[in-house]
Amino acid sequence: MTVWLHLVALVLLGSLGGALWRVWRGPSQADRMMAAQLTGTGGVAVLIVLAALQDWSLLIVAVALALLAAVAAVGFAKSQSPDGAGDPEEIKPAGDWSDLNASEAGDG
Amino acid sequence: MSAALDIALCALILGVGLATVVGRGVFRAVIFFITYGLLLAIGWARLGAIDVALAEAAISAGLTGALLLAAQGRLRTMKTEAEPPARARLPAALAGLSVACVLGWAWFALPVDQAPDLSQVLPESGVGNPVTAVLLNFRAWDTLLESVVLLTALVGVWMLAQDADWDAALGPRFHARPNGVLANFGRILPPIGLIFGVYLVWAGADDTGGAFQGGTVLAAVILLAMMAGALQPPSVAHPVWRVGLVLGPLVFVLAGIAGALLSDGFLTLPLTIAKPAILTIEAALSLSIAATLALLVIGPPDDQGQDA
Numbered sequence: 001m002t003v004w005l006h007l008v009a010l011v012l013l014g015s016l017g018g019a020l021w022r023v024w025r026g027p028s029q030a031d032r033m034m035a036a037q038l039t040g041t042g043g044v045a046v047l048i049v050l051a052a053l054q055d056w057s058l059l060i061v062a063v064a065l066a067l068l069a070a071v072a073a074v075g076f077a078k079s080q081s082p083d084g085a086g087d088p089e090e091i092k093p094a095g096d097w098s099d100l101n102a103s104e105a106g107d108g
Numbered sequence: 109m110s111a112a113l114d115i116a117l118c119a120l121i122l123g124v125g126l127a128t129v130v131g132r133g134v135f136r137a138v139i140f141f142i143t144y145g146l147l148l149a150i151g152w153a154r155l156g157a158i159d160v161a162l163a164e165a166a167i168s169a170g171l172t173g174a175l176l177l178a179a180q181g182r183l184r185t186m187k188t189e190a191e192p193p194a195r196a197r198l199p200a201a202l203a204g205l206s207v208a209c210v211l212g213w214a215w216f217a218l219p220v221d222q223a224p225d226l227s228q229v230l231p232e233s234g235v236g237n238p239v240t241a242v243l244l245n246f247r248a249w250d251t252l253l254e255s256v257v258l259l260t261a262l263v264g265v266w267m268l269a270q271d272a273d274w275d276a277a278l279g280p281r282f283h284a285r286p287n288g289v290l291a292n293f294g295r296i297l298p299p300i301g302l303i304f305g306v307y308l309v310w311a312g313a314d315d316t317g318g319a320f321q322g323g324t325v326l327a328a329v330i331l332l333a334m335m336a337g338a339l340q341p342p343s344v345a346h347p348v349w350r351v352g353l354v355l356g357p358l359v360f361v362l363a364g365i366a367g368a369l370l371s372d373g374f375l376t377l378p379l380t381i382a383k384p385a386i387l388t389i390e391a392a393l394s395l396s397i398a399a400t401l402a403l404l405v406i407g408p409p410d411d412q413g414q415d416a
Contacts, residue, residue, distance in 0.1 A: 006109040013116045016147075020120070023139050024127055032139045040169065043146045050153055057316050058153050060308075061161045064325065065149065065169055067301055070293070071328050072142050072173030074335050077290055078282070079181025085280035089288040 002053065009049040016042040033076045040069030117154060121147045129204075138180050142173040158316045159239045162308070166324035174331060175405045234382025236314035243318065244386045248375045252364065255357045255393055258400045262353070266344060269408035278341040279406035282334055294336015301329035309394045313383065319356075319390040323397025330402035341406050349399060356396030360389050 019042060022035035044066045051058035080088050124147055128140040145168020152161035226238045233241035243251045284290040305325035312318035333339035342349040363385055364375040371378050377385050 003109050006113050009113050010116055013113070013120060016120060020124060020127070020140075020143060023136070023143060024131065026136070029135050032136060036139045036142050039143045039146060043150055046150055047153055050150070054154075054156065055158070057158055058161070060316050061149060061153050061158060061165055063304060064162055064308075064321070065146065065165045067297070067304055068166055068170030068325065068328050069146070070297065071170045071332060072177060074290065074293065074332060075174035075177035078335055079177045079184070083185070083280065085282045087284035087288055087290045089285040089290065090283070 005049055005053050009046055009053070012042055012046045012049060016046070029076075029080070033073065037069065037073055040065060040072075044069075114154065117147070117151055121151055134180050134183065138173075138176045141176065142169065145169055145172060159237075159318060159321065162316060162321045163324065166321055166328065170328040171324065171331070171401055171405055174328075174335075178405070178407075232379060233386075234377065234379055235386055237312060237316070237318070240312050240318050240386065240390075243320075244389060245377055245382065248360075248364070248377075251393075252357065252360045252375070255360060255396065258397065258404075259353060259357060262400050262404055265404055266408050269344075269410065273409045275343060275345070276409045277343050278403060278409050279334070280410060282337050282341075284335075284337045291336050291338070294332055294338045298329045298333045298338070301325055301332070305329060305394070305398070309390055310387075312390060313387055319393040320397060322390075323394035324401060326394060326398030327401035327405075330398060331405055334402070334406060341403075344409055349403070352395055352399040353403075354396065356389075356393035359392035363389055 016039050019035045019038040023032050023039070026032050044062045047058055047062035047065065051062065077088055078085060081090065121144070124140055124144045128137050128144055131137055131140065145164060149161045149165040149168065152158075152164055226241070229246075230236070230238055230241055233245040235241050235245070284294070305322045308317035308322035308325060309319055310317075310322075312322065330339065334341050363377075367376045367378075368374040
């Protein structure tokens with residue numbers, strides 16, 4: 001059982017690596033942010049497996065991560081709105097999505 | 109098998125750290141830094157340091173990410189997001205490398221086992237969680253100063269405000285589409301976070317958790333409610349928020365003075381009342397930490413939205 005759990009944790013870490021590759025490659029900011037959210041989800045999964053391996057009280061870290069990983073996504077949504085304090089949904093969808101995908105230009 | 113897991117985790121942490129530093133583009137670095145904190149939290153969890161993992165997860169995944177993304181968005185709207193000049197990179201790299209070398213040297217140079225065995229004295233602290241026992245009883249002086257440092261940092265951020273903006277509400281004017289995804293998210297998540305944060309503070313006395321971790325979760329809750337437009341950021345002079353900001357350090361200092369008058373000295377807690385005293389201090393501290401951290405991320409008073 002322990003070997004099995006180690007294997008699961010390794011595979012999950014590998015999937016984190018895949019998400020990290022997407023963070024590196026992009027190309028749009030939304031791609032990078034969604035990949036970061038994916039690493040958040042994968043991180044929760046790794047922590048649950050580690051909890052089964054080591055100590056069940058690790059689950060509390062997984063809960064904290066699951067709850068708070070979304071805050072960065074809210075911060076991203078805010079930073080994508082024109083005044084930095086709004087909501088991308090307030091803009092017309094056409095302008096919205098092209099803006100999201102094109103905004104990488106000034107980022108290098 | 110266990111070694112393979114550790115090696116994979118270390119490789120990911122080092123790789124993400126490297127990618128944060130060497131990659132081009134501010135946004136990419138910010139995103140990598142967020143994932144770096146997440147992997148560090150897993151690393152601490154792997155080492156069995158659950159309280160550290162909890163703090164790392166709450167701070168890096170929750171607050172630092174939102175803070176850095178807001179800063180990046182602001183740089184973008186101010187059109188100042190240019191890459192730093194190439195000549196600035198070598199000194200920065202050298203400075204970073206020398207800090208790493210000094211830390212590495214300290215790791216080998218410092219004596220290994222100097223800390224007293226905590227399990228002997230833990231019953232004298234009144235609580236069951238050794239981290240809480242150290243933070244709020246044996247080394248309470250450090251924690252008191254740290255809570256004051258947080259408050260000082262907030263005052264420092266407020267000092268960045270322009271005179272004309274001083275009476276305005278803190279931070280930009282957040283708004284969201286009514287009944288949109290963001291507005292609903294800001295109503296659904298905060299109640300769950302509130303329960304979790306209060307649980308962390310309460311459980312911190314005898315189990316994993318504590319004032320700082322709970323306060324950070326509560327700060328994220330406040331921040332989320334503010335960013336979704338459900339809660340308006342206060343102005344600097346708002347009385348309730350001011351009380352919230354100083355409550356923790358105030359209760360802490362009062363408890364310390366009470367210890368000096370009634371017990372063995374400043375900040376000493378007699379065993380009979382240690383647990384209720386620690387819980388009271390922790391409750392007040394976590395309120396103050398939550399308010400301080402949230403307002404730190406929100407930023408100084410700003411009348412014109414992002415154009416300060």
